[in-house]
Amino acid sequence: xxxxxxxxxxxxxxxxxxxxxxxxxxxxxxxxxxxxxxxxxxxxxxxxxxxxxxxxxxxxxxxxxxxxxxxxxxxxxxxxxxxxxxxxxxxxxxxxxxxxxxxxxxxxxxxxxxxxxxxxxxxxxxxxxxxxxxxxxxxxxxxxxxxxxxxxx
Numbered sequence: 001x002x003x004x005x006x007x008x009x010x011x012x013x014x015x016x017x018x019x020x021x022x023x024x025x026x027x028x029x030x031x032x033x034x035x036x037x038x039x040x041x042x043x044x045x046x047x048x049x050x051x052x053x054x055x056x057x058x059x060x061x062x063x064x065x066x067x068x069x070x071x072x073x074x075x076x077x078x079x080x081x082x083x084x085x086x087x088x089x090x091x092x093x094x095x096x097x098x099x100x101x102x103x104x105x106x107x108x109x110x111x112x113x114x115x116x117x118x119x120x121x122x123x124x125x126x127x128x129x130x131x132x133x134x135x136x137x138x139x140x141x142x143x144x145x146x147x148x149x150x151x152x153x
């Protein structure tokens with residue numbers, strides 16, 4: 001049986017023994033995973049099989065990711081874990097002018113050192129590689145910003 005819940009309800013359902021397996025899509029480290037690790041019920045993070053990661057990558061644009069050893073306590077994580085991952089993606093309408101998207105993208109790239117103030121997972125943003133994993137076509141204004149700032153050929 002598959003049940004779709006918000007993170008708080010997922011954690012509560014796991015703690016109460018109502019579910020045995022959970023799938024999370026969140027930034028690292030995830031508060032829900034930390035809460036489960038500190039709970040009364042034993043849990044273990046499991047890697048995804050390579051064929052499932054390949055399928056998600058080829059079919060839906062997921063990246064082949066990794067949860068590095070030490071991201072969570074040893075009680076829940078025994079080492080590096082292969083996982084599908086998805087970068088944070090900002091979407092704009094194709095109708096937004098090139099100049100507006102250029103200015104937004106440029107401002108984001110130039111202020112990336114402040115992203116950690118929003119969420120720790122955003123500190124991984126790297127403009128040298130971010131444009132390479134776009135699951136949708138990039139707006140011409142974003143392309144212009146990446147190129148002018150020297151991150152895209």
